[in-house]
Amino acid sequence: MKVFSKETYINRRKELKRKMGSGLLLFLGNEESSMNFKDNWYPFRQDSTFLYFFGLDMPGLAAVIDVDQDLDMVFGDDLTTVEIIWQGSHTALSDLAETVGVNKTKSKAELPTFLDSISGQRIHFLPPYRPENFQKLEAYLGKSPQEINSAVSVQFIKAVVSLRSIKSEEEILEITNAVNMSVKMHKRLMREAKPGMKEYELLGLVNYEAISAGGTVSFPPIITINGQILHNHNYSNTLTNGKMLLGDFGAESAMHYAGDITRTIPVSAKFSDSQRDIYQIVFSAYQTAVALIKPGVRFKEVHLAACRKLAERLKDLGIMKGNLDDAVQQGAHALFFQCGLGHMMGLDVHDMEDLGEQYVGYTDELLKSSQFGLKSLRLGKELEKGFVVTIEPGLYFIPQLIDLWEGEKRNSDYIDYKALSNFRDFGGIRVEDGFEITSTGAKVLGDPLEIEIGEVEALR
Amino acid sequence: MKVFSKETYINRRKELKRKMGSGLLLFLGNEESSMNFKDNWYPFRQDSTFLYFFGLDMPGLAAVIDVDQDLDMVFGDDLTTVEIIWQGSHTALSDLAETVGVNKTKSKAELPTFLDSISGQRIHFLPPYRPENFQKLEAYLGKSPQEINSAVSVQFIKAVVSLRSIKSEEEILEITNAVNMSVKMHKRLMREAKPGMKEYELLGLVNYEAISAGGTVSFPPIITINGQILHNHNYSNTLTNGKMLLGDFGAESAMHYAGDITRTIPVSAKFSDSQRDIYQIVFSAYQTAVALIKPGVRFKEVHLAACRKLAERLKDLGIMKGNLDDAVQQGAHALFFQCGLGHMMGLDVHDMEDLGEQYVGYTDELLKSSQFGLKSLRLGKELEKGFVVTIEPGLYFIPQLIDLWEGEKRNSDYIDYKALSNFRDFGGIRVEDGFEITSTGAKVLGDPLEIEIGEVEALR
The missing domain is CATH 3.40.350.10 (Creatinase/prolidase N-terminal domain)
Structure with a gap:
């Protein structure tokens, strides 16, 4: 102990x-x-x-x-x-x-x-x-x-x-330790994932990396060729060329601090053109969010800025349309980004989730929204120095949800359902890292892990 | 599914x-x-x-x-x-x-x-x-x-x-599948365990082998240089030359059937002389038991025959003495073999343990003994064709137990406490395999796994 x-x-x-x-x-x-x-x-x-x-x-x-x-x-x-x-x-x-x-x-x-x-x-x-x-x-x-x-x-x-x-210096070190273990898990997967493998083979590998470093996994890993399924603990699929593999997992250190990282990689050596397009959109939302986080900023605003960035770039792609301020306010982007931008991380991967999201992520003055998308944002309140948070934007093309909204013509002022039909079976992409809020901004935690398209392809 | x-x-x-x-x-x-x-x-x-x-x-x-x-x-x-x-x-x-x-x-x-x-x-x-x-x-x-x-x-x-x-043929196949996965886990550990490694590194390896084959571990692995600690889920020790490593673990197949195998190997390339002596005693008890199991034989009698064999060989070594029939009847051997010879195995590693040992391992006529040693025997009743059981004799030198018995002069007619003092810090050895009870005898389950001293040393 x-x-x-x-x-x-x-x-x-x-x-x-x-x-x-x-x-x-x-x-x-x-x-x-x-x-x-x-x-x-x-x-x-x-x-x-x-x-x-x-x-x-x-x-x-x-x-x-x-x-x-x-x-x-x-x-x-x-x-x-x-x-x-x-x-x-x-x-x-x-x-x-x-x-x-x-x-x-x-x-x-x-x-x-x-x-x-x-x-x-x-x-x-x-x-x-x-x-x-x-x-x-x-x-x-x-x-x-x-x-x-x-x-x-x-x-x-x-x-x-x-x-x-508010994480102390010694806690930040311990979280960094967990993140570094998580980085090793991801590098191993990014290097070894090959067409023909089963998802559970990679589950074995990432468990190996966590346990053999004296820790364990901080939550049941998501390792899936169906990144659009957000709650996914199935590992029975075979990796095939043309698919992407979404890996969302992290280590828990021996002192029980959590790491939590997501990368999405092509099963083939390279991303396809459309994978590249969507990946770049997600990554630009990640960069937008990372640039904004600092003490005094409401995380809800960072989330909305990332959503706005996703919407802008989806409009460039022809999938979204119309007035984007209105679109984001109406939650139209949530057809593609159904969940929150991030959460606190510490002794729990979703830190203190057992104590209630309202108390952990919101305040008496700032209540959680009930709008689809925003209601899944675990953290909304002002950031403070010493917080540790994740930034994890994504784009998920969920056929059932697309059908549901299209059937209701929901947000049809902002979504081009015809253009969208080409992406119906695209899957999902997410990238995620952990950040320490410093006095002036934020610092990514742990050793560097390939995230840009060129870097990722170089590992494959 | x-x-x-x-x-x-x-x-x-x-x-x-x-x-x-x-x-x-x-x-x-x-x-x-x-x-x-x-x-x-x-x-x-x-x-x-x-x-x-x-x-x-x-x-x-x-x-x-x-x-x-x-x-x-x-x-x-x-x-x-x-x-x-x-x-x-x-x-x-x-x-x-x-x-x-x-x-x-x-x-x-x-x-x-x-x-x-x-x-x-x-x-x-x-x-x-x-x-x-x-x-x-x-x-x-x-x-x-x-x-x-x-x-x-x-x-x-x-x-x-x-x-x-009573396991059906398709169940035997599925248990064999779990045992084969377990054999791979053991071979990997037996090949890769080296001085300087931490026990948890090997825990990572065996988890990898189980999970990457589409299963998991059937119970929390025991991987320890302190084999004399019977309930041991600590993995923090470093493997050092001169120690032995006891590995008791198995896989659970995708259909949730269990494997359960134990091997004890030297951390060094070879067993020491005393390790060889004790290992041979345990292995001879294993052979004695394996030769006896068949339909109609009470597993309690097999257990006692294995105990008798342990006592005989411990007497040759000078640790036990006196009339061995009496010694075994009094439970004197339980100073070194405190637990049972085996258990049923199936969908649970201790099959049906949730239903109560009395109902699973005994009958209305044959109640579990309250004697130290025998009271830990999970299975006592007559074997039947279709049973799957483990055979897992061992010798464990537990300093606290030796001190307790010696202080009370317990069974001092049968135990030479002076000769025993040389083995006080010896540790513990166990070997274990799973067997299907056939119509005429028994069949070891799964692919062969090195068990004799020469075979084990050849892998190191």
Whole structure:
């Protein structure tokens, strides 16, 4: 288990206490997750907020911060003699807690009693996303599922989001580490993808690169010749000449920070003319966005500027038409770019998604739009120094969506459905990198990875 | 999604109905499992019993067999228009159900109402091992967690076990496929493991071999220089000359059948003298067991014969002493062989472990022993033609256990603790293969994989 310095965790908790003012903060660590029988487990993944404040990377833990008493406690159990025989000896929990600056540990069994004994203090907890932690909250707090959902502490969520959003230097280094691992995964795929291969062969390769570097994948990789399918975890297709291969994946470092990169490459040695055209449009939207991101700029405006760039270039190609200010305002471009330009990245690839997009990506004054396209934008609010965000524009030709809109003549002032018919089976292209927001602008994270057409073709 | 023929599933369900006689059988498929936020999922794994009887390999399904009405139904939902835009078009559930011989499908939302409407028929269900399926049973059946636990249907468990225990020819082929993938994983590791490497580099390699062949790992691999730690999912050690490397892992095929093989190799080019001695003892126990397995033989007796062989050879080495019949009866050998000789293998690596070891590995007449060592033997009952089992003897020198027993002078009539002190830090050795029980004996599954000392050294 690799942790930052003791002071890092002490300071994070101190800052959290300052923001909360009072109350009892309950942190539930994650448990092992069963695959096909109880003891056949998926690789363990600790909860990210637990990692952020307590650093301890093992199942079966909980923690409490009593803000009023300025007291931090970890609840968990040491191995029994029998367990040591099967699992080997482990460092005692109290010694592990010491490494993250926590001096008080108790047995897990004491947690319900401890929580029961609390009176006159609000018990703050975060929204559970695993069923077993939902069950624990019901049992510990004596609440129904409905009551758990409505008793989640918005104040606690906002305090955690405000801290985790601003990455420290040591976090930036760790994210860079994850991004560099991700770059290696992509270079390997870009070099080795060949016609005749199955997508799952490349899935094996990128898993190899992540795991053999001491990490894992930060989310289920997307490796597909059907880039237009946005949520795609099928790997059964064969790579064929003329197709493109979209790879959206990244590594999770040993300390559980995420990388997330997308490249789209031709299966053949070169892009075709139309692939080149669409790729250049996507890349110009990427460049537009990268040039704009800096503290004080709303990410929603960056998203819309990228959309505007996509629309302009699609108009040059004859697929869009009319007044482009109106087109973007009406969301006409979302026929081709249905999702958001990017998201925060940190201990989670979609950082803090469990805490709720409204709290992570928006503010009390800036609510998420319900317009198709914009409603999938995870991050809308003003960027701040220390944010880490992805920029990932794309163009996706989804036959079902094209048919749906054309049938309704939706946005037909802005879309030339006849010209579009040539691209109906084009597929999809996305490019994505991670960026650190600096005091004056932004810096791409990690080692360089080929992105321009010439660079990509040189690797093939 | 690859399935067997329609008739295979129809016949399995027909046979199950015959064994049950009457009642309503409820099958819960698995859901997606969240890692660090709700929509960041581990790779989906369908429930094995669901796969066995219904073959459908996707989340969000349930099924019902009404034995009295001879009616098979699958509950699930087709993608909505919005979902098709994000996930691409999928085959309709009714068409998928057709491929496994089920003509009746209903929406998932209809399941609670359907179950509510059942009267006069017992609703049989299997023990849930995932929290969300436990919650579903509580909700569907209006029962408390305690009531769910006590209402699990033993008749249903026994009927499923009796069917799944006997592997058909097509299942043997599919298991062989998984074993062959596992053999490739092992050969790769045996060839590439070198001093200075980290265990996780080899973890990456074996994952690559499994995934790039269209499968995955059948359980979290054990790849360790500390073979004496039996439950070990740490991969952070460096391979050093003089150590051994124990690799216990296997592939899961695209149809979710498991392979499971163990080899122990020297990190150096050759085994040391003492490693050779202990390896030979373990291998002789393996040979003893392999020679004995056939229909009608209790696996418990095979286990004890292997233990006896280990004890004999440990006596030759001076570590054990005294009357070996008594020693084995007292469980003295379990200081070195703390676990069981093997287990069933099929759709699960420990086949049907979710259904309960007593029902899978024992009978009403043969209960599991509570003696240390024997209590970890998952399979004790008579072997039958069509069983697939592993044979995996080992010798593990666990310092904490040696200290515990020596402190208590436990079994000191049979163990020479002084001679043993030379082996205190020896580590652990295990070898394992999978076998099909044939009408006259047994057949090792899959392509040959080096196991004898000379063969192993030739690969290094």
